[in-house]
Amino acid sequence: MFNKSKPLFFEVPQYLLDLIPYPPGKPLEELEREYGIKNAIKLASNENLLGPSSKAREAISNAVSSLHRYPDGSGYYLKGKLADMLGISSEEIVLGNGSNELIDFLIRVFIRPGYEAISSNPSFLVYYKMVQAAGGINVVLPLSDYHHDLENIASAVTPKTRLIFLDNPNNPTGTIIHHKDFDAFLKDLPDHLLIVLDEAYIEFVKAEHTIKAVECMKLDKRVVALRTFSKAYGLAGLRVGYGVMDKEVAQYLERVRQPFNVNTLAQIGAVAALDDHQHLKKTVDAVWQGINFLTEKLEKLGCRVMPSEANFVLVDIGTNAETVYEKMLREGVIVRAMTAYGLPNHIRITVGLPEENIRCIESLNKVLNT
Ligand SMILES: Cc1ncc(COP(=O)(O)O)c(C=O)c1O
Incomplete structure (x- = not known):
């Protein structure tokens, strides 16, 4: 029998030892x-x-009797509904176990040791932690007057930059990106990276001058939009979010996605929540x-x-x-x-x-x- 006091022989890389769990x-x-x-x-x-919405609750209750079945691994109905709503095709959507999982997919596909991801501070902490978990290099830039500093971010791009994370609105400041600033920012960026616009709170935004990530993505292959059912739709406990991106990018993300990452109740609840205007x-x-x-x-x-x-x-x-x-x-x-x-x-x-x-x-x- 293995002696409990004997040390195990595996190596954990330093970047993981340094990582403070969320x-x-x-x-x-x-x-x-x-x-x-x-x-x-x-x-x-x-x-x-x-x-949660009452429509989502009802749909979830009705689906409980089918829980002995695996979920629909293709997310057929949810993707179809989102595609209709957003005026895109289902192939441009990837579903995730919360939008957190989309962040993870993007990092797993595009970041490896030596590659850089840019984010702001303060901003959503998960970007930073997941990049570190993948052994990537975090380039973290301060906000300017509580807003993402797009000029500074653009000037920090190097040949090794693969992802730029911008949450719009930003968590924790609640501030938004002006579309004029964003258009100027995009023009200057090279094409070896993706700009990830995390719209976890977009449904709350009243200001008309902000960017709409899905519209940007329709015009520019480098833009990825992330959305979630955890906030305005009230389904945080179910864990369901999605990313909207160019088909080619979506196919890369599909390669690292587990077949049943979004459970049955989450898919059914999300479809019903979309109907509960x-x-x-x-x-x-x-x-x-x-x-x-x-x-x-x-x-x-x-x-x-x-x-x-x-x-x-x-x-x-x-x-x-x-x-x-x-x-x-x-x-x-x-x-x-x-x-x-x-x-x-x-x-x-x-x-x-x-x-x-x-x-x-x-x-x-x-x-x-x-
Ligand atoms: C900016 C931002 N993005 C993503 C998320 C994660 O959302 P989800 O529950 O979809 O994983 C949060 C949650 O607080 C957030 O603040």
């Missing part, structure tokens, strides 16, 4: 138990404030009411609030965010301290229901003033 949050019930609190509210993960509209309206409410109240508390086009706000609270986060947690209000994003005085608040937003403001007021 910090998982504890289940709400555990936090309540640990902190002795009740009725905690979670405004930390940019989830849908209204929950009312739920989408209610969600977006409620988010904007919440943004306006939170912005007004937070500014009255003396905080600086970034103008957001997503379902969260980034707030400069002018003091240590970790301490404030801990104190709010003890009150049963869970927000996100932005320390890991290099913003030690900022918290990010996901827009909640009206009563949750009120509670959040009351809690922050108490914490900042005691």
